[in-house]
Amino acid sequence: MDMGMNAVTKDLIERLNVNDQDLMGIDIIVSFIKLSGYKQLEPMLKDALRRSIPVRVLTSTYMNVTEPAALSELYNLLGEGNVRLYNGRAPSFHPKAYFFKSKEKYQSYVLVGSSNISRVALTNGIEWNYQVEASVDQDSYDYYMEQFEYLFKYDSYALDTEKISEYRRTLILPDAERKISRINEHYNKYRQNNNYKKRLSNLFEPNQSQTEALIELKRTKNEGNDKALVVVATGVGKTFLAAFDSMDYKSVLFVAHREEILNQAYDTFAKVRGSEDLGRVFNGYQEVDKKIVFASVQSLSRKEHITKFEFNNFEYVIIDEFHHASSPSYKRIIDYFKPKFLLGLTATPHRLDRKDVFEICDYNVAYETDLFSAINRDWLAPFRYYGIYDGTVDYGKVRYINGRYVEDELSKAVSTDDRSKLIFKHYMKHQRKHTMAFCSSIDHAEYMADYFNSNGIKSVTIHSQISRKYCADRTIGIEKFITGEIEVIFSVDMLNEGVDIPVIDLILLLRPTESPTVFFQQLGRGLRHSAGKRNLKILDFIGNYKNVEMIPFWLSGEVTTDSKKKEEVIKKLIDQENIPVDCYIDFDFEVVNIFKEMIHKKVKIIDEIKELYVSCKEELGHIPSRMEFFESLSDIQYRSIKAQSKVNPFNKYLDFLSTMELGYLSGDFINSDAYKFINMLETTGMSKLYKMPILLAFYNKGSFKIKINKDEVCQSFYEFYQNERNAVDLDRHKNTNNYKTWKKNDYWKLALDNPIHFLCKTHDDIFEYDNMTEIMNIKLNLTSWYKNDFFLYHVEDTIHFRRSNFLDQLLSNKDNKS
Known part of the structure; x- marks a missing residue:
């Protein structure tokens, strides 16, 4: 290609570079973006960011051609506000232009033509583009630039992770792509042959769903999460996904309950990792000295087998068919190992499964593509x-x-x-x-x-x-x-x-x-x-x-x-x-x-609650705690209960237990301040998690305190927010999303302005705060109770439930929006 010509008919990527030392900014507007195209642009974009050159991209979801994985990668690279999606009134969106703005305006130019961001459009596809230089045709350059600025500021909205997830869930693959094998056979002959050659040279590459999931797993790890759940429809490729994601870890444990799953996983990991250092702990095998181990839950959960491994033996633990994870044998394994990252895999959507499955991964669903999405995107058959x-x-x-x-x-x-x-x-x-x-x-x-x-x-x-x-x-x-x-x-x-x-x-x-x-x-x-x-x-x-x-x-x-x-x-x-x-x-x-x-069958909600409670108790073999009862419910069961606040057992679980278990509460306890304190924990308003660190400071890991000072409050806040899942409120507000750099006084300001203030105001019969001594005090008489095992058990259980319920509701609300 003659680099001196303004007309470009192929290999546009060679014109898209940041060699100009006076380059001040890059703006891109395209109808759609494919992941293959993003990968072509990525080196140039990273080079620009390294040189502090701002990059803005305006694209669209017009005709559902843009790939969610490409949006995720672009958003993660360029950051908030720099990627926007067109939402103006025009019935179509077909612009393709690449602006390179120089310090000296006359050196600026824009490449305008037919190339969207896809590998073919930027490399060997037949595309016609023209370079409009400000030094030659300033009026045209200025007009294009003005139009871009208007569309970017007024006819588009900022991309974020929630909008990417929504697009992914509602995406329907264009009909032309779904039927690619049944139409245009002659036209696509070259492309199909080319793709076939590509597949031969890259036998094991992630498919679209796996690519999207890998991007989201990388994001959640970068945010500091050490566990996550991936929900993908059966047949989309969970095992290959796990193998691809395991590549950054030297030691891996893969757990499943069927030999067929383990044998398939063994073969998949061998192909993807190209390693022979794989071992099995099932069907009589005890290959415990390998770096990559595939174990049946039946074998590994036995003490004589699991103790052959150190608790930190594996950097990465994968639990397949995660809907089984709440069973005692699975929990024994999950509780024993302390990996850098735990990945759960399941095909059952959050809104339909039991809550205990999601509690294990701290309600962190990193990626979800359900049956409908997989069919709409032609990953599965209709x-x-x-x-x-x-x-x-x-x-x-x-x-x-x-x-x-x-x-x-x-x-x-x-x-x-x-x-x-x-x-x-x-x-x-x-x-x-x-x-x-x-x-x-x-x-x-x-x-x-x-x-x-x-x-x-x-x-x-x-x-x-x-x-x-x-x-x-x-x-x-x-x-x-x-x-x-x-x-x-x-x-x-x-x-x-x-x-x-x-x-x-x-x-x-x-x-x-x-x-x-x-x-x-x-x-x-x-x-x-x-x-x-x-x-x-x-x-x-x-x-x-x-x-x-x-x-x-x-x-x-x-x-x-x-x-x-x-x-x-x-x-x-x-x-x-x-x-x-x-x-x-x-x-x-x-x-x-x-x-x-x-x-329309008339079943009283209280009778349904009692039936669910009895079923949970029989399954456990003991009286369920709040958390155990909560975790045994599906989302729809819990919603039915929550909708009837007068009979919701979680509002006053102790009272509910006293009706279900004769003699469970003694008269002394019912009439005590200890009962009043737990009732406060169950009912205090909580639109955010800010009260949790204060309540945990009082609980003090089982050594209950009647008074807590500034140092103890700040330490509790610091420890609480070390868990990324707890920081959901801090992350979504600009004045607190820098909490990872906070010092002691930053935590103290948050505590004073929010939980201390509101707890003392709403429950002034229970809490008080002294400005002079900077001490928060419980006014109740808990002298006879604060060391009592029964009291401490219910304090801890209630705090655990309130946090888990809060995070679960956030996840449910996210589902409802989609």
Whole structure:
């Protein structure tokens, strides 16, 4: 290319440099930005910032072409206020211009033309651009500059992490890109060949979702967080993501509960890291001397195995299928190791899972892409869901204990000739080549396989009882299924996780689906793309079972406690509103009636609370603390409870316990100032977390203090804000977001102006502050109680609950905005 010419038809990137020593600023306006293009520009941008040359970028989400990962990278590099998105009234947004402003105005110029920020547009694509120099055509240069300034200041809004997350969640891939393999075949012949060559030379590179997640994980680590959760739909590539993110760590522990997941992870990490220093702690292996270890939770949680490792043995710990993490065996592992960073992976969205899962990662969801987002962006195949009425089973006659149907009774109820006929009739109506069916038990799976084989459909079961008539070896059975020798696989739980069979094109849900985790796992088995597969069909056989009314909310991703809004969600699904691109949802009218009947079923909220409490107690084996009860609830359950403030047990948990546990509170305690103090902790207003460090200073790690001085308050504030998650209030205000550089008096000013002031004002019968001595004092008579274990237990539990509830509500509110 002739660098002396003003016309540029390729390799624009060679003109975009900061060699001019008098360069004073760079402004860029483009219709869209791709990550590939950002990577081309990044060296130039970093060079400019290193020389303190300001850079501003104006782009758009017009036509959904801009990639969220590119916005994240650009925002993280340029900082707040320097990247803006167009939101003017114009129906389209197509400008492409690169301004280089020099100290001497006549040396300034702008490159105007066709190149957006993508690798092809900046390098070997056919693009026409022209360099307008101020020294030659000052009027044109000035006009372009004025237009940029106006659009940047008045017709755009500043980009931030929240807007990037919102765009990511609502993004729908343009139809032209979704159908790239079905249109323009001749035109794209060169591009496809070129991409194929690129893939051969870079076999293991992050996909779009993994790239976005890696950017967000890097950001959360830079902010000081030492643990995070990533929520990605099944089939998007959680294991490869973990392998890519592990590259900065020398020692890694990967924990899962199934050998299939561990074997896949072992192979994935070996490919990505190119290392042979990998070991296994499962299935009889005890390769504990390796830097990268893959361990089953069953093996590693045993004392004789876990103690072979030092607590700081691993810099990076990954917990796969994190929805299991609250179980005792998982918690034993999580509590034992002290890594530099802990990563949890799950496919179940925050709003649908139990709260204990998110508490373990301190409510820090670094990245989330749900089923809808993954389908809209063509990472997963679209689905056609049919909710089929199944009146052959009366689930009301099957005993329901501890949140589950009794397996033997359920298995008999669903293994009938009438039900099998119904299932087979609909199977034949929707028949495809590769069908996966999920059953309630091994007996049920065997029964269904027998029925289908008797009717000429080659079927096997895959489960743990290999000696059963239709049970196939897992590996052989799946191989025959892929080749078409087997038409249907009936399974129970074994194939919910850790299996990748993209050819699945029909799923039969033959069991009551009571858990969102299982629901998404089973759908995820068939949503992977495969050659010739246009979509996945799902036949869900629905009766009057427990939690059946939750299916519309699992499908829609919407959560509400209002009966009318619940009916609106169902209507939207029936009308095909708010569902992913190319998807279809259909319910038999009898199924819709079941949903509505369950929604309007008059169950007193207090009875529901008591039932949930009893279930939690039975699961734990002891009286639940506030935190334990709170963590056992799903988001929708907690919202239902919170909406009824008069019966919300968390407002006065001690009173609630006294109604549930006879004799739990003694008369002396109920009439004491200790009871009054805990009641204050439960009910004090808290729009921010500022009161927490004060209350923790009084609690003093179990050595309760009646008085706290300036030094103790400042130390408590300092320790509290060492945890990045606690600093959410400080981070979002300009006058406090520099808290990491604060000295003692800065913390003291915050304490005086906020929690000390408001606690003494609102609870003047409990607290007082002396300006002369700079001491805050509890006025209550706690002499008989401040060393009492029962009192200290509830003080600590209440403080823990108030903090966790606050952070959880922030996360829930973030979900609601999207």
